[in-house]
Amino acid sequence: MTHAVPDTQTSADFIVPPCHQAVEVLWQDDDLLLVNKPSGLLSVPGKHEANKDCLISRIQIDYPQARIVHRLDMDTSGVMVLALNAECHRALNRLFAERQTTKQYEAVVFGLLEQEQGDIDLPLICDWPNRPKQKVDHEHGKAASTHYQVLDYDQQNHCTRILLTPITGRSHQLRVHLAEIGHPILGCNFYAHDKAKAMAERLLLHARGLEFVHPVTGERVLGVSRCPF
Structure with a gap:
């Protein structure tokens, strides 16, 4: 679901900067x-x-x-x-x-979404030469679906705060889906263009809710x- 550095356990060489925040x-x-x-x-x-x-x-x-x-x-x-x-x-x-389980994420994305809510259905597969990155693949990818709802528009900074409900749970699903529709998550070093990447010091993606029996x-x-x- 940020990254000046790899965020999954795929690299044996890269040293992750220390995190000083408590759990x-x-x-x-x-x-x-x-x-x-x-x-x-x-x-x-x-x-x-x-x-x-x-x-x-x-x-x-x-x-x-x-x-x-x-x-x-x-x-x-x-x-x-x-x-x-x-x-x-x-x-x-x-x-x-x-x-x-029901998961909800809050994110800030580049640009102003035209529709206040919608569904993104794009199949995903690992981009092996560039792993851990994922990519859309309509022939071999696994089904992936994300529902989004606009929470607030920031006209001045040309960005939108949204609520995301992933129906499936593919790796990097939310970031890939939003980048594919032209609204990458701010601060995402994997999938955002340079302007969106520079607009935040961290990935603006937060798992705000988790519900289950x-x-x-x-x-x-x-x-x-x-x-x-």
């Missing part, structure tokens, strides 16, 4: 944690020995039994859920695999994180 625990019970990941922090350790600082390693200092369920790109901030036991881990993995209690769980930009 915030939003809510917890005996089975799971909801946390707020800062921008610039890996979700899991990178291959390079210097890239071991990450969300799961920090959380395991206080919760050694915690297990990763899903990831956010390094420069994307926002809500993540972690399992605190094996049974919950299996159940949460199943929820994500079966798309039984608690695998143990059966109650609806809603994790919410206020957008920091």
Whole structure:
């Protein structure tokens, strides 16, 4: 979902700059944690020995039994859920695999969108020569769908704040989809043109909401994180 540097664990050579922001625990019970990941922090350790600082390693200092369920790109901030036991881990993995979670992201994109809401349906595939980048491929790509809704227009700065609901969960889906329709996310070093890239110091993409059924209690769980930009 930013990047002057690779945000996935694909490079053994690049040293990720240190992230000095703390991970915030939003809510917890005996089975799971909801946390707020800062921008610039890996979700899991990178291959390079210097890239071991990450969300799961920090959380395991206080919760050694915690297990990763899903990831956010390094420069994307926002809500993540972690399992605190094996049974919950299996159940949460199943929820994500079966798309039984609802995710909402807030982003600021270049330009003024003509339609106040819409759907982007463009199949995606890994751009292997340039990995971890992804690209649209109508012949071999996997189906990918994103719903967007305009929250606010910034006429002066020629940008738009939007709410994004990914229907599928492909790697870099939101950034590729928005770049493809001519509205790249500000601060995105992978897919934005130079002007959009220079308009923000970080990727302006934040996972502000995550909703699912608690695998143990059966109650609806809603994790919410206020957008920091």
